[in-house]
Amino acid sequence: MADLKLVNIRKVYDKDVVSVKDFSLEIRDKEFLVLVGPSGCGKSTTLRMIAGLEEISGGDLFIGGKRVNDVPPKDRDIAMVFQNYALYPHMDVYNNMAFGLKLRKFKKDEIKKRVDNAAKILGLEDLLTRKPKALSGGQRQRVALGRAIVRDAEVFLMDEPLSNLDAKLRVQMRAEIQKLHRRLQTTTVYVTHDQTEAMTMATRLVVMKDGYIQQVGAPKEVYDEPNNVFVGGFIGSPAMNFLNGRLEENYFVMDDVKILVPEGKMKYLREQGYVGKEIILGVRPEDIHDEPLFLDFSPETKIKASIEVAELMGAEIILYSKVNDQDFVARVDARFSVAAGETVDLAFDLNKAHFFDKESELRIK
Amino acid sequence: MINQLRKIYSSLLVYSEGHDNLDSTYKWFVTGENEIIGIDEEELTSKDVSLLATFLLPYNINLPVPTDEERKWRNAIDSAESSAKFEIKNSYRFIYFSIKKNQIDPIVFKDAIHELFAKPVPILWGNGHEGIIIEEQTVYEDSISFEEIKDILMSDLYVKINFYIGSYKESLEDIAQYYHLLINAAKKVFIYTNKTVVTYIDAVPYLLINQIEPGLRSDIGKTVLQKYINDEETLKTIETFLQCNLNISETAKVLHMHRNSLQYRLDRFFEKTGIDIRQFHHAMTVYLALLAKK
Ligand SMILES: Nc1ncnc2c1ncn2[C@@H]1O[C@H](COP(=O)(O)OP(=O)(O)O)[C@@H](O)[C@H]1O
Ligand SMILES: [Mg+2]
Numbered sequence: 048m049a050d051l052k053l054v055n056i057r058k059v060y061d062k063d064v065v066s067v068k069d070f071s072l073e074i075r076d077k078e079f080l081v082l083v084g085p086s087g088c089g090k091s092t093t094l095r096m097i098a099g100l101e102e103i104s105g106g107d108l109f110i111g112g113k114r115v116n117d118v119p120p121k122d123r124d125i126a127m128v129f130q131n132y133a134l135y136p137h138m139d140v141y142n143n144m145a146f147g148l149k150l151r152k153f154k155k156d157e158i159k160k161r162v163d164n165a166a167k168i169l170g171l172e173d174l175l176t177r178k179p180k181a182l183s184g185g186q187r188q189r190v191a192l193g194r195a196i197v198r199d200a201e202v203f204l205m206d207e208p209l210s211n212l213d214a215k216l217r218v219q220m221r222a223e224i225q226k227l228h229r230r231l232q233t234t235t236v237y238v239t240h241d242q243t244e245a246m247t248m249a250t251r252l253v254v255m256k257d258g259y260i261q262q263v264g265a266p267k268e269v270y271d272e273p274n275n276v277f278v279g280g281f282i283g284s285p286a287m288n289f290l291n292g293r294l295e296e297n298y299f300v301m302d303d304v305k306i307l308v309p310e311g312k313m314k315y316l317r318e319q320g321y322v323g324k325e326i327i328l329g330v331r332p333e334d335i336h337d338e339p340l341f342l343d344f345s346p347e348t349k350i351k352a353s354i355e356v357a358e359l360m361g362a363e364i365i366l367y368s369k370v371n372d373q374d375f376v377a378r379v380d381a382r383f384s385v386a387a388g389e390t391v392d393l394a395f396d397l398n399k400a401h402f403f404d405k406e407s408e409l410r411i412k
Numbered sequence: 413m414i415n416q417l418r419k420i421y422s423s424l425l426v427y428s429e430g431h432d433n434l435d436s437t438y439k440w441f442v443t444g445e446n447e448i449i450g451i452d453e454e455e456l457t458s459k460d461v462s463l464l465a466t467f468l469l470p471y472n473i474n475l476p477v478p479t480d481e482e483r484k485w486r487n488a489i490d491s492a493e494s495s496a497k498f499e500i501k502n503s504y505r506f507i508y509f510s511i512k513k514n515q516i517d518p519i520v521f522k523d524a525i526h527e528l529f530a531k532p533v534p535i536l537w538g539n540g541h542e543g544i545i546i547e548e549q550t551v552y553e554d555s556i557s558f559e560e561i562k563d564i565l566m567s568d569l570y571v572k573i574n575f576y577i578g579s580y581k582e583s584l585e586d587i588a589q590y591y592h593l594l595i596n597a598a599k600k601v602f603i604y605t606n607k608t609v610v611t612y613i614d615a616v617p618y619l620l621i622n623q624i625e626p627g628l629r630s631d632i633g634k635t636v637l638q639k640y641i642n643d644e645e646t647l648k649t650i651e652t653f654l655q656c657n658l659n660i661s662e663t664a665k666v667l668h669m670h671r672n673s674l675q676y677r678l679d680r681f682f683e684k685t686g687i688d689i690r691q692f693h694h695a696m697t698v699y700l701a702l703l704a705k706k
Contacts, residue, residue, distance in 0.1 A: 060606070062706070085668035087648070100512075100572045119469075119515065120570035127567045133560035135527045146527065147568045150520050194567065281668060 049111040049124070049201035049234050050076045051097065057105035058092050058258075066092045068258040070106070077232045079225075083245035084255035084281070090238040093255075094206050097236060099123050111201060121151075126198035130207040132191045134179040140166075141175040144193045158197075165196040168230065184216050185223075192227060203235040209244065221248055242282050246270070254278050272401075276408040279329045279401065285365060288335075288375040289403070290328045294321045299328050299397075301371035307347035309397050316402060319411060327403040329410075332365070334396040335377035337385065345394040352377075353390045368393070414449065423452035434471075441468035442513070475537045476522045482534045485546055488584050489536075489591045497584045503549040506591065507558065508576040508598035510542040515571045524568060528561055544591070549580055558609045574602055577611045604706055621703045629704045636701035638685050647702065649677055650689060654699050658690060 051074040058067040067089040074080045082090045095101040097108065099120035108116055115123055134143045144162045153161075166172045169189045179187060188209075195203060208224075209217045225248055228235055239245055245252045246266045254261040254269065254277075262274040266282075273279035279287040292301040297313055299306045306328075308316070316322065336342070342349055352368040364385055366377040377393055385391055402411045418424045425438065427448045434440055438450035439461060448471055451464075461470075478486065487496045511521070518540055525545065526532040537543040556564075558575045565573055576598035581590060594612075597619055601610050604618040621629065633641060640646050649667060653674075656662040664671045678689055687694045 086666050087652075095572070099570070100566065127570075129563035129566060131557070131559040131563040132567065133556050133564055135564070136556055137530060138527060146524075150524060150568060 050074060051202065051234065051236070052109040053093075053097075053106065054109075055106035056093070056096060056103060056108060058089070058096060058101065059104040066258050067096070070258075070260060072253060072260065072263065074234060074236060076234055079228050079235045079237065079248060079250045081245040081249035081252040082236065082238045082255060083242055083249075083252055084240065084261075086240055088255040089258040090240070090255060091206055094204055094236060094238050097202075098125055098127055098204050124201040126195040126200035126203055128191060128195050128203070128205045128208045130210050132208060134187060134190055134194075136179055139176050139178055140171060140182070140190050140193075143179070143190055144197050147194055148197055161197040161199065162193075165193040168196065168227070169193050184212065185219060188212070188216070188220050189223065192224070196227075196231070201234065203233050203237075205235065206238045207240070208237075210239075210241075217244075224248065243284060246282065254281060256281075272410070272412075273329075274410055276327060276329065276403050279403070279410070283331060285332045285376045285378065287329050287331050290330070290370065290373050290375065291405075292326065292328060292371075294324055294326045294402075296322055299326070299402075301373070304350060304371050305347075306350070306395055306397065312397065312400075312402065316411060321402070321411065325405045326411075327405055327408070329401040329403055330375075330395055330397075331399065332376045332378035334399040335375070335379070336394050336396060337377070337379045337383055337391060341396075342392050342394050345396075348397050349392055349394040351390055352393045354385055354387050357385050357387050366391075366393075414443070414447070417449070417451075421451045421455050423450075423455050425450040436474075439464075440471035441465070442471045443468060446513075471540075474517070474519060475540065476519050476535075479532075479534065482536060485534050486536055489588050492588075497587075500584060501548075503580040503582050505547055505549070505580045506578040506594050507545040507547060508542070508578070508594055509545060510574045510598070511571050513541045516541070516569055520569060521565075521571075524565060525561075528556065528564070530555070538595070544594070562608055573608065574598075575609045576601060576615070577609070579612050604703055617700065617703060621700060624704070633701050633705040636685075636687070636697055637705065640681065640685065641705070646677060646681060647705075649674065650681065650698060651702055653678070653689065654695060654702075658692075658695060 053070055053072045053074075056067060056070040057065070059065050070093060082093060084090055092101060096103050099115070099118065103116050107114055110123060110125075135146060138146065141162055144165055145158045148158045148161065162175075163172075166175060169192060171186070171189055171193060174182065174186060179190070182190065191208075205224075209220050212220060221244060237248060249266055251263060251265055252269060253263050256277055262269055262278045264272075269278060270282055273282065273287075276289060280289065290301060292299050294300070294308070294316055296317075297308055299308050316326075336345075350370050352366070352370060354366050354368050356367040358365040359381060362381055363378050364381050366379060366385060368375060368377065379385070403409065404411055414424070414426060423438070427434075427450075428446075434448070434450060437454075438452055439456055440448055440450045441464060442448055449468070484498055488498065490496075518537060522535055525535065529547070530550065533548075534546040535543055536546070558577060562573050562575060565571060576594070578590070578594045581587070597612070597615055600622045601615045601618045604621070605614070607614070624632070637647070649663075649669075652667055653660075653663045656666060660671060660674060663669075664674045667674070682688050687698060689695050689698055
């Protein structure tokens with residue numbers, strides 16, 4: 048049982064590089080929390096402060112209710128997996144898993160108990176006498192996880208553990224790690240720059256940028272209700288489209304293109320004084336439609352789009368086009384074939400769209 | 413606090429950090445201010461030691477006893493006599509390591525390092541948290557990189573380690589110079605990069621900049637970067653562009669920025685400074701200026 052609490056955590060590296068700024072978060076017991084954001088936003092720094100590998104410049108860190116700012120890493124009851132994680136090349140699987148415990152002077156029979164248990168969980172029982180070079184990529188990764196499991200720790204910390212794997216193995220290992228988490232229920236903090244990984248694995252995710260938390264929430268929550276332009280654009284692939292225009296009574300206007308804004312949205316935009324102002328419309332590629340039925344029902348959110356590129360992805364086609372000289376991307380069903388060079392009707396589902404303040408880039412709600 | 417403790421323990425000694433050869437008949441602790449204090453074991457009961465450990469960090473001074481191999485190397489470095497030299501079979505290189513102070517028991521570190529190589533590698537300790545690993549050049553198919561070693565040790569030993577990897581040498585000639593230059597360089601390079609594994613090749617620009625006298629150094633930063641000297645956002649963009657080998661798409665991806673916005677930002681930089689960062693020699697100048705600024 049361990050929950051984590053970070054209160055106004057800050058990290059300043061020597062000189063005055065502030066990498067993490069005022070980071071406050073409660074991580075619940077048994078949670079699989081993912082820190083996600085572009086490179087350099089402070090994910091690893093945050094994780095290493097939790098681990099104790101990096102000093103905390105300001106704020107308080109609690110693990111299981113106990114303040115641990117000054118507790119050395121080895122006494123924090125954590126287990127860690129990192130990106131360049133490898134196995135000891137000259138040891139067999141059993142000893143690879145046992146070694147960390149040997150270094151910490153565990154008794155032989157305790158080590159055996161733990162290694163056998165981890166091997167069972169990971170399906171490695173038949174491989175215990177193999178050397179790393181006789182293992183497949185997936186098996187090696189499982190041994191790496193096994194080395195963390197035998198620690199029997201309260202908290203797992205993982206920093207981009209799958210980044211060095213090829214795409215196929217990465218997908219396989221995502222599932223493996225999730226399965227493991229369901230079984231062990233160990234509180235986990237997982238760092239990745241890959242939003243797909245974050246979306247598929249997290250019970251909750253924390254989107255970071257420039258050392259600040261941008262948003263915390265369940266994947267679907269963050270996807271459906273992004274706090275700001277950055278989060279909207281970062282989470283989701285292809286990314287959310289952002290169109291600059293002006294709000295008029297009942298319409299979002301880009302020069303000669305007018306798109307009807309539903310009354311539900313118009314109401315709060317009007318109340319907050321956005322009528323007559325420049326504003327950003329955010330709409331996800333899948334909320335732009337080409338099905339005849341949808342087009343028929345949406346005469347006033349319909350535009351003529353000349354398709355620049357059409358990428359067939361199997362069941363879907365990704366269309367690249369422009370409206371009012373601004374790029375946008377639509378993801379439509381491949382039933383209706385569309386090719387580059389054609390001009391087609393597309394309609395925006397404004398009920399699912401968002402508006403953002405032009406200055407602050409915050410979502411208007 | 414130290415004065416109060418001294419009233420209780422008359423043998424108390426205080427050292428600032430970096431002091432080697434601590435007396436092993438003393439118990440050593442690290443204070444919150446990173447001072448190392450020692451008290452004669454004669455003066456301490458085991459209860460005292462536990463009590464002190466509640467507010468001071470016990471400091472482990474036990475270095476592994478040097479092996480014959482390690483003594484041989486140490487002797488070759490320290491002694492001017494040619495008789496101190498010995499036959500070597502393969503090329504070798506020195507790898508400097510430094511661990512955060514007091515995060516590790518050197519004996520445990522040695523055990524872990526030995527398991528990572530085909531045979532035990534000599535380790536020359538400078539003090540309890542830094543030293544040199546001597547690695548022979550061999551071609552084992554299952555050898556692993558120092559990037560990997562760093563991550564393995566971080567998980568297994570809960571330590572953050574920096575490695576500075578020297579060039580290969582074929583003989584013991586000038587070994588003392590090699591050793592001292594390597595240690596000197598290692599202590600400087602980590603100012604300029606936040607990578608934890610740095611090779612002597614990576615380090616060349618850092619060392620060049622470090623040699624320049626401070627006035628000229630800050631002048632280079634200012635004259636090249638001009639009005640951008642405090643524009644952290646643009647400088648970060650440029651730095652990333654350089655790290656991505658001047659590849660626009662790659663940079664845009666890493667920064668999570670639109671290609672066009674990136675192009676625009678670089679164009680602006682060109683307009684304002686006359687520096688076209690897409691060209692190698694301009695890129696190199698800006699790179700040095702960025703280092704000079706650190
Ligand atoms: N050891 C260090 N010294 C100085 N700056 C650092 C160090 N490590 C990271 N940084 C800086 O802190 C910021 C956050 O880095 P990091 O936590 O590694 O980001 P992420 O893991 O999200 O890519 C970056 O600007 C990086 O350059
Ligand atoms: Mg990172």
